[in-house]
Amino acid sequence: MEFKRPKIALIGGGQIGGVLSQLCALRELGDVVMFDIVEDMPQGKQLDIAEASRVDGFDVELKGTNDYADIEGADICIVTAGLPRKPGMSRDDLLTTNSNIIKDVGENIKKYAPNSHVIVISNPLDAMVTLMQKTTGFAPEKVYGQAGVLDSSRFATFIAWELGVAVKDVNAMVLGGHGDTMVPLVRYANVNGVPVMEQLVRKYGDEAKAKEVMDAMVERTKKAGGEVVALLKKGSAFYSPASSAIQMAEAVLKDEKRVLPVCALLQGEFGVENYYVGVPVVLGKDGIEKIVELELNDEEQGMFDHSVNAVKGLIEDMGRLGFM
Numbered sequence: 001m002e003f004k005r006p007k008i009a010l011i012g013g014g015q016i017g018g019v020l021s022q023l024c025a026l027r028e029l030g031d032v033v034m035f036d037i038v039e040d041m042p043q044g045k046q047l048d049i050a051e052a053s054r055v056d057g058f059d060v061e062l063k064g065t066n067d068y069a070d071i072e073g074a075d076i077c078i079v080t081a082g083l084p085r086k087p088g089m090s091r092d093d094l095l096t097t098n099s100n101i102i103k104d105v106g107e108n109i110k111k112y113a114p115n116s117h118v119i120v121i122s123n124p125l126d127a128m129v130t131l132m133q134k135t136t137g138f139a140p141e142k143v144y145g146q147a148g149v150l151d152s153s154r155f156a157t158f159i160a161w162e163l164g165v166a167v168k169d170v171n172a173m174v175l176g177g178h179g180d181t182m183v184p185l186v187r188y189a190n191v192n193g194v195p196v197m198e199q200l201v202r203k204y205g206d207e208a209k210a211k212e213v214m215d216a217m218v219e220r221t222k223k224a225g226g227e228v229v230a231l232l233k234k235g236s237a238f239y240s241p242a243s244s245a246i247q248m249a250e251a252v253l254k255d256e257k258r259v260l261p262v263c264a265l266l267q268g269e270f271g272v273e274n275y276y277v278g279v280p281v282v283l284g285k286d287g288i289e290k291i292v293e294l295e296l297n298d299e300e301q302g303m304f305d306h307s308v309n310a311v312k313g314l315i316e317d318m319g320r321l322g323f324m
Contacts, residue, residue, distance in 0.1 A: 005060065006030030006253050009071035009113060011105050012080035013042035013064065015238035016121060016245075020078055021062065022049050023246045029253055031061040033070050036081075042066070074113040076249050079132065081105050082122035084236050095124065095314070099323045102128050106135030114138075117252055117287050119245055120145045120263075125178040127314040129263050129276045131323055140265035141288040147178030148261025148278040149244035150237075155184045155221040162217060163199055165191050172196075173261050174221065175278050175294075176307030177314075182278070183303045184218045188294070248283060255285035264288050270296075272308055275315065 008024050010017045013036030024032045034042040042064030050062045063070060071077065082098040102122060109118060118138065122128045129145035136143060151174035160167035169192045176183040189196040200210035220227070228237040251258040262281045266272040269291045270279060280292040296304060318324045 006075045007073055008032045009074035009077040010034040011077055013045055016080040016242045018045050019238055019242035025049055025058045025060050026056055028058050028060055033063045035065050035071055039066055068108040068112055072112045074116045076117045077109050077113055078119045078245050079105055080121045095317055096321055099131055102131050103135050106132050110136045118143045119248055121241055121245055124314055126263055126276050126311040127318055144288055145263030146245040146248055147263050148174055149247055150241050151182055152261050154224040158217040158220055159196055176304055177311040180222050181307035181310040182222055183307055184221050186214055251283040257282055257284045269293050275311055277308055277311055
């Protein structure tokens with residue numbers, strides 16, 4: 001019986017693409033082809049990673065390319081292609097530039113990897129996932145975006161630091177659009193079942209102080225990407241987005257049925273019709289196998305609706321610019 005490793009296509013060979021490839025190799029998730037339009041750059045990165053195979057003990061095929069034809073037959077495509085917002089660039093400029101890029105990427109994925117799952121990381125995330133699904137015409141359960149896994153990890157990390165506990169014991173989830181309107185769910189945050197707010201009240205002996213500390217963590221979570229950008233001076237986060245996307249890819253490739261917050265197309269769930277928004281889903285070999293609905297209180301629902309409206313605004317802008 002012939003054994004065939006999964007084929008993973010990375011569209012975009014920048015900082016995130018490089019970490020994605022290394023993580024795929026280290027975990028031996030499959031053979032990896034990295035595409036980028038910059039001549040020789042993806043070839044160089046893949047060669048560099050491959051030359052560590054004896055040291056790190058992995059055995060997969062790594063290929064860099066400037067030809068979309070090399071992604072043919074990919075099982076999963078992870079898309080990082082696009083530009084970050086630069087000084088003097090308006091929201092419309094970014095939306096126009098990245099929409100053109102994603103449209104081209106989507107058309108080539110449709111041509112060469114028509115049976116693949118597509119994980120989008122490119123920003124503005126919710127809009128780019130929407131455009132990717134429209135361009136490929138793939139079933140919505142096979143086109144989804146990475147944001148909630150990262151945002152939730154950031155929230156959990158800040159909670160762990162505050163409480164002095166292992167971050168792997170912290171369960172925290174962030175819903176909504178990937179931006180300043182995202183919704184960290186304070187009420188559901190816990191450390192192995194013990195509510196975080198309960199522990200904060202016990203730590204500070206005061207509900208008002210506990211709320212103040214939690215509010216600060218929520219705000220830091222919302223602005224976490226910008227905090228990294230400000231510290232780096234050039235570029236944006238790449239280690240954590242790559243790790244988050246790999247967790248999603250692994251859930252699909254290994255049919256893990258992980259419950260993860262993913263940018264998914266809602267069709268009535270959470271009261272939202274036909275928009276891509278971050279919600280918890282069951283992720284397995286068929287992609288998004290189920291959307292997990294949570295009971296939101298009035299305050300949480302209000303914040304979620306506000307976040308959805310921000311996503312709707314992005315989609316309207318794409319329509320105005322002729323992409324939808």
